[in-house]
Amino acid sequence: MTAAGAVTGSTVKCVVWDIDNTLLTGTYLESGDEPPGADPVLAAVLAELGERGILHALASKNPPEAAAHTARVTGWRFAAAECGWGRKSGALTTIAATLGIGVDALAFVDDDPYERAEVAAALPGVLVLSPEEAAEAAGWPEFSPPVITAEARRRGEMYAERQRRQEAGRAFGGTREEFLASAGTQVTIAAATAADVPRLAELAARTRQFNSAAGRDAAAEAGEAGPPGGGMTQDWFRGLLPAGDCDVVTVRLRDAFGDDGMVGGCVITRDAETWTVPLLMMSCRAMGRGVIDALLAWLTRQASRAGASRLRVPCETDGRNVPLRLALAAAGFRVPGRLPAVYERELGAPLPALPGWVTAPGEAGPASVADDLRAFLAAATGRDELLHIPAGTALFGEAVGLDSLTGTLLLREIQRRFGVDVAGEDLNLDSLATLGTLAAFVAQRARPEGGP
Ligand SMILES: [Mg+2]
Numbered sequence: 001m002t003a004a005g006a007v008t009g010s011t012v013k014c015v016v017w018d019i020d021n022t023l024l025t026g027t028y029l030e031s032g033d034e035p036p037g038a039d040p041v042l043a044a045v046l047a048e049l050g051e052r053g054i055l056h057a058l059a060s061k062n063p064p065e066a067a068a069h070t071a072r073v074t075g076w077r078f079a080a081a082e083c084g085w086g087r088k089s090g091a092l093t094t095i096a097a098t099l100g101i102g103v104d105a106l107a108f109v110d111d112d113p114y115e116r117a118e119v120a121a122a123l124p125g126v127l128v129l130s131p132e133e134a135a136e137a138a139g140w141p142e143f144s145p146p147v148i149t150a151e152a153r154r155r156g157e158m159y160a161e162r163q164r165r166q167e168a169g170r171a172f173g174g175t176r177e178e179f180l181a182s183a184g185t186q187v188t189i190a191a192a193t194a195a196d197v198p199r200l201a202e203l204a205a206r207t208r209q210f211n212s213a214a215g216r217d218a219a220a221e222a223g224e225a226g227p228p229g230g231g232m233t234q235d236w237f238r239g240l241l242p243a244g245d246c247d248v249v250t251v252r253l254r255d256a257f258g259d260d261g262m263v264g265g266c267v268i269t270r271d272a273e274t275w276t277v278p279l280l281m282m283s284c285r286a287m288g289r290g291v292i293d294a295l296l297a298w299l300t301r302q303a304s305r306a307g308a309s310r311l312r313v314p315c316e317t318d319g320r321n322v323p324l325r326l327a328l329a330a331a332g333f334r335v336p337g338r339l340p341a342v343y344e345r346e347l348g349a350p351l352p353a354l355p356g357w358v359t360a361p362g363e364a365g366p367a368s369v370a371d372d373l374r375a376f377l378a379a380a381t382g383r384d385e386l387l388h389i390p391a392g393t394a395l396f397g398e399a400v401g402l403d404s405l406t407g408t409l410l411l412r413e414i415q416r417r418f419g420v421d422v423a424g425e426d427l428n429l430d431s432l433a434t435l436g437t438l439a440a441f442v443a444q445r446a447r448p449e450g451g452p
Pocket of ligand 1: 018019020021022110111112
């Protein structure tokens with residue numbers, strides 16, 4: 001069975017639920033001192049879909065307390081809640097924007113036929129369901145992602161972390177770059193392993209706004225024999241891993257607010273002159289966190305260092321991957337020919353800088369620098385516990401207790417090991433405050449080329 005009038009071929013990322021007579025067995029405002037309980041059938045659907053990485057949100061004509069009550073009685077932490085007396089289609093649009101997903105990735109469940117008709121008319125891409133239909137939804141393909149990864153199971157939690165991060169970002173006084181650094185952002189670019197394959201296939205299937213293939217068959221273009229009909233399946237990624245002229249790359253993201261796991265990846269094919277990226281993909285969760293810019297900068301630096309003269313990213317132009325195409329343009333890529341669009345970047349100097357919080361093959365990243373500094377401090381002071389101090393530890397605080405002699409030795413070691421003259425930059429350790437900021441500074445300056 002499928003819902004009448006449902007027009008969707010892709011997987012639902014978030015279900016937006018009505019509260020009164022949908023998730024609750026009655027009406028919140030008309031129930032006096034004892035608000036109604038959760039509908040047991042739909043509460044079970046919440047849990048089952050949540051296990052598959054599908055998010056849940058609330059849209060209700062009620063005061064915000066109704067959302068808090070619904071969260072309590074269903075035992076569910078909703079990724080977003082819009083309570084008010086406006087149109088439900090408006091609430092759904094706000095929820096999609098809050099979560100950074102497309103409106104067509106939403107489903108909507110409401111007992112009121114008027115509300116369902118309003119949303120169906122205003123937002124034809126939304127899968128609109130009655131509570132009875134939603135009770136069976138777990139069996140439908142729209143609610144059955146092809147693979148369920150560790151990232152998928154943590155998805156609801158990661159959206160809660162995202163809300164806390166966004167609030168902190170709004171309260172922060174400095175620039176976006178300063179906020180990313182102060183939030184302890186760590187981007188790790190690495191060669192893919194077999195264990196990464198399920199998540200790579202999931203990213204290929206789920207990403208839209210940052211996906212260069214956008215439905216095109218990148219598998220066929222990369223020249224590898226895929227399964228019948230092609231497609232960027234687990235088998236395809238697995239087949240690429242041992243190929244000598246092809247690299248599969250993963251991108252992971254974490255900060256002080258939480259660990260987002262693998263948020264992106266790309267496939268690179270190369271010859272002497274040209275590096276080509278037949279597939280570039282990034283979760284919209286990473287949007288605004290400097291990750292796509294870091295990946296493009298790293299690709300440019302690596303291709304240039306390998307002696308290539310051009311970096312190409314064939315990019316299908318569909319309405320939804322505008323954010324990716326803007327990022328390509330901002331990174332200096334241009335479309336020299338006619339459609340189909342192939343974004344190209346000449347690799348002459350100067351190379352783009354890579355922020356200090358990116359760790360990547362061929363780059364002296366802050367994480368590895370920080371480990372080296374911990375090892376030095378532990379050896380210089382004879383205190384092994386310094387091997388495990390967090391990046392945010394103040395160098396002159398109690399935990400490290402740096403004195404002027406050890407500080408001088410540390411600066412000498414940095415110069416010896418990384419070729420970075422901290423004092424020569426008119427800086428002292430006081431102004432670099434913590435192990436993490438010192439490591440980021442050293443990593444940035446230690447780069448052989450392209451640093452600011
Ligand atoms: Mg209702």
